[in-house]
Amino acid sequence: MKCQFCENPASVHVTEVVNFKKRALHLCEGCARARNLIPGANGPQLDLKALLSLIANPFPAAADDGDDAPVAPAAPPPAPEACPACGLTLAEFRAEGRVGCAHDYDALRAALEPLLERVHRHTAHAGKAPRAVRAREWQKQMKAAVAAEDYEEAARLRDLIRRAASEQ
Amino acid sequence: MNLDKLLPNLGEWLRGTGPESDVVLSTRIRLARNLADLPFGTRATAAHKGEVVARAKEAVAKAGAAHKLEYLDIPNIAALDRQFLVERQLISRELAGGLDGPRGVAFDPTETASVMVNEEDHLRLQVLRSGFALDDAWRDIDRLDDALEQRLSYAFHAQFGYLTACPTNVGTGMRASVMLHLPALGLTKQIDKVFRALQKINLAVRGLHGEGSRAFGDLYQISNHVTLGKSEPKILNEIREVIVTILDYERKARTALLKERRQAEHDRAARAIGTLGSATMITTEETMELLSAVRLGIHLHLLDGIPVTAVNQLFIHTQSAHLQKLAGHALDGEERNAARAKYLKTKLRELNSHRQ
Numbered sequence: 001m002k003c004q005f006c007e008n009p010a011s012v013h014v015t016e017v018v019n020f021k022k023r024a025l026h027l028c029e030g031c032a033r034a035r036n037l038i039p040g041a042n043g044p045q046l047d048l049k050a051l052l053s054l055i056a057n058p059f060p061a062a063a064d065d066g067d068d069a070p071v072a073p074a075a076p077p078p079a080p081e082a083c084p085a086c087g088l089t090l091a092e093f094r095a096e097g098r099v100g101c102a103h104d105y106d107a108l109r110a111a112l113e114p115l116l117e118r119v120h121r122h123t124a125h126a127g128k129a130p131r132a133v134r135a136r137e138w139q140k141q142m143k144a145a146v147a148a149e150d151y152e153e154a155a156r157l158r159d160l161i162r163r164a165a166s167e168q
Numbered sequence: 169m170n171l172d173k174l175l176p177n178l179g180e181w182l183r184g185t186g187p188e189s190d191v192v193l194s195t196r197i198r199l200a201r202n203l204a205d206l207p208f209g210t211r212a213t214a215a216h217k218g219e220v221v222a223r224a225k226e227a228v229a230k231a232g233a234a235h236k237l238e239y240l241d242i243p244n245i246a247a248l249d250r251q252f253l254v255e256r257q258l259i260s261r262e263l264a265g266g267l268d269g270p271r272g273v274a275f276d277p278t279e280t281a282s283v284m285v286n287e288e289d290h291l292r293l294q295v296l297r298s299g300f301a302l303d304d305a306w307r308d309i310d311r312l313d314d315a316l317e318q319r320l321s322y323a324f325h326a327q328f329g330y331l332t333a334c335p336t337n338v339g340t341g342m343r344a345s346v347m348l349h350l351p352a353l354g355l356t357k358q359i360d361k362v363f364r365a366l367q368k369i370n371l372a373v374r375g376l377h378g379e380g381s382r383a384f385g386d387l388y389q390i391s392n393h394v395t396l397g398k399s400e401p402k403i404l405n406e407i408r409e410v411i412v413t414i415l416d417y418e419r420k421a422r423t424a425l426l427k428e429r430r431q432a433e434h435d436r437a438a439r440a441i442g443t444l445g446s447a448t449m450i451t452t453e454e455t456m457e458l459l460s461a462v463r464l465g466i467h468l469h470l471l472d473g474i475p476v477t478a479v480n481q482l483f484i485h486t487q488s489a490h491l492q493k494l495a496g497h498a499l500d501g502e503e504r505n506a507a508r509a510k511y512l513k514t515k516l517r518e519l520n521s522h523r524q
Contacts, residue, residue, distance in 0.1 A: 011375060086211045098288070098333045100211035102204050102323035105331055105338070112335060116328075119336055122397020125329025127340040128310070130317050133324055 003028035083107035135161055169238050171249050175493055179256045180280045181347065182480040186299015189476070190467045191418050192411070193347040193387070195297045196257070197305045199313055200289040200332045200341035202323040208333040209267075209288050217270040217286050224285040227319040228274045231312065235276035237283060242272050248498065251489035257296060263287045281312055288333050289341075291316070300411065302344060302404045310400075329396065339396030344404055345374075346411050351386040351464040352421035353414075362414060370394055371410060385456030385483075386464075390414070426468055437465025441474075444482075445516040449505040455486045455512065478519055482512060 003010045008028035081090040088100035090111050099105065105112060116123050129137070138157045145154035178184070181194035202208055203223065206216050221241075228237050242250060242263060250264035259273050263284050271286035284292040293316070295309040323331040330341040337343070353359045363373050374389045390411065392403050425433050440461035444450075463479050465471040484490055486508045492499050495507055 086207050088211065096210055098210045099208060099331075099335065101207045102202065102325070102331045105325055105328050115335055116338065116396055120339065120394045120396035122339075122394070124327050124397060125325075125339045126397055126402075127329060127342075127399040128313075129329070130322050130324050131314065133326075 006030070081108070081111075135165070169240055171245075171252060172493060174252075174256065174279070175490070177279070178477065178480055178484060179258075180278060180296045180298055181257050182484050183298035184476045184480045186297060186301050188300040188415060189298065191348055191350070191415050192300040193298075193349055194257075195299065195301045195305050195344070195346050197295050197302070197309045197342060197344045199291075199293040199309055200330065200337045200343075201291040201293065201313070201316070201320075202331055202333070203290050204321045204323040206290065208290070209286065210333065212269075212286075214269045220290045221270045221272060221285050223320060224283065224291060225272075225274070227316045228283055230319060231315040235278055235281070237274040237276050237281060239274040239285075240272055241270075243268075243270065248489055248492055252493060255484065255487040255489050258282050258294075259284055260287060260292075281308065283312075283316070289337070291320075300346065300415075302346070302408055305344070306400060306404055336393075337395050340398075340400050340403065342395055342400055342403060343391050344407055345389045345391035346407065348388050348390060348411070348414065348418070349386055349460070349463060350388055350414070350418050351460050352425055353418050354386050355425060356421045358417065358421060362417060366390065366410065369406075369410065371407065384453050385460040387456075387460075422464070422468060430470075433465070433468060434470045437461050437468075437470050440465070441471070441516065444512045445520075446513065447509045449502075450509045450512065451505055452487060452508070455508060456483065459483050473522070474519060478515075482515060485515075486511060 003026060006028060008030065010026035011029050082088065083100065083104045084107065085103035086100035088104050088107070090108055093099060093104070093108055093111070099108070113123050138161050142154050142157040142161070145151070145157060181196070184193070186192070186194070203220060206212065206220055212220070225239050228239060231237065240253075242259070247265070250259070253259045253273065254261055254264050256279060258275050258279060259282070263271060263273065263286075267286065269286065271284075273282055273284050275282035280296050282294045282296075284294070293309055293312055295305045295312065297305045297308075325331055329339040332338045332341050350359060350362075353362060366373055370393045372391050372393050374391070375384060375387065390407065392407055394403065398406075440458040444455070444458050444462070459479055459482060462471065462474065463476065466474055466476055466479065485494060488504055491504055491507055491511065494511065499507055
């Protein structure tokens with residue numbers, strides 16, 4: 001497969017499905033780098049921001065709307081969008097594609113959720129949780145079981161909690 | 169730690185003995201984890217990073233894994249040793265050279281488990297297994313994760329799961345990759361078709377060294393994109409189904425090659441050995457392409473007496489940093505190409521004398 005921008009073989013392939021419409025990009029490493037799809041030298045990860053803008057508009061000339069320019073000092077980012085813990089603003093997140101601390105997921109939730117929906121097609125985790133979190137969840141379920149007079153279930157959960165605590 | 173003692177070993181990912189090892193070289197699972205109370209990579213100062221290292225070292229030391237993980241400070245080791253660890257798939261190219269400040273890696277002597285500290289995320293756990301072994305790899309990394317979690321407070325969110333520096337990893341923080349050798353699909357020009365199908369179902373295809381790297385020597389890594397909204401076993405099952413299908417395609421293509429052009433394939437493998445054994449200058453890329461032909465020749469039973477492990481050894485030892493460590497000193501590009509040719513010639517001669 002050839003790169004969409006030049007004649008080299010394509011080695012970077014990007015597919016996104018939005019509203020049942022598939023958009024695919026095939027680029028060679030050089031063109032991917034030129035479009036900031038690969039950060040720095042030999043970066044291990046795609047540049048999310050460049051990726052999203054490229055998928056939205058794969059034609060570089062038209063896409064160049066000055067979006068990449070550093071935030072002008074005359075227009076400071078609105079304060080409510082900054083994380084109270086690390087100070088990351090939405091503009092900074094958009095420029096870097098990385099969050100700065102664990103609190104950003106709440107501070108920038110409004111902007112993150114649509115992004116997560118696009119990338120993962122989900123906005124809620126459905127996998128493993130740390131043991132402490134699991135134990136808290138079991139506590140809640142045990143209380144509910146007791147309230148519902150389901151003592152067998154409550155005993156099972158109590159054992160689970162005890163076992164988890166003794167393994168610590 | 170003296171890295172030179174790793175040199176004679178193949179490393180887990182090239183051991184060549186796991187399930188389905190005629191097509192699958194290795195299985196890798198990584199988990200991205202962050203500490204709840206410290207800023208992530210892009211916002212962390214050197215002091216923050218130092219704190220991450222201190223906590224990670226202690227947690228790793230007390231993790232009580234089956235094999236003890238030993239910690240190595242990356243800023244303290246030479247560039248050549250860092251490249252050596254990249255070639256052995258123990259650290260990323262980013263950790264080796266793209267980042268600065270306190271950072272390191274802990275890994276066990278069998279090279280199956282490693283923990284990168286202060287890569288993009290505070291911790292990047294990795295388990296490598298020879299062959300197609302998603303379940304074994306998941307069991308091991310799940311256990312390692314549990315052990316570390318007892319001493320570290322992970323950033324975990326009720327809705328978003330394990331929090332990561334990049335939102336593309338949030339949720340499980342898990343990336344599972346399977347490294348495949350697909351020469352017959354390449355020769356029969358079906359590889360693009362397979363990859364187009366993969367992209368439709370949201371799996372990523374990359375070359376040997378990850379995103380952006382070219383697929384040399386018919387080696388491809390297939391991995392999941394989605395980390396949020398599906399459980400780890402569900403993600404692993406989706407990958408498994410796809411890999412089983414690709415395995416089947418590759419084997420069918422190999423059978424077809426044998427049936428339709430056995431002589432030509434025999435010739436190709438024999439010529440590859442000829443070139444490897446007689447060149448006086450050779451690049452890594454050409455070596456990998458030729459070794460791919462030899463590997464296919466072995467699996468098609470067209471070449472006798474060359475074990476796959478010998479091919480794997482030639483493969484790893486002809487990578488730049490390995491070659492320079494074998495030589496005992498740094499070599500520039502031209503010198504490397506000459507040293508690589510010399511190494512191949514000597515090794516193939518040894519193999520030949522064993523066969524006679």
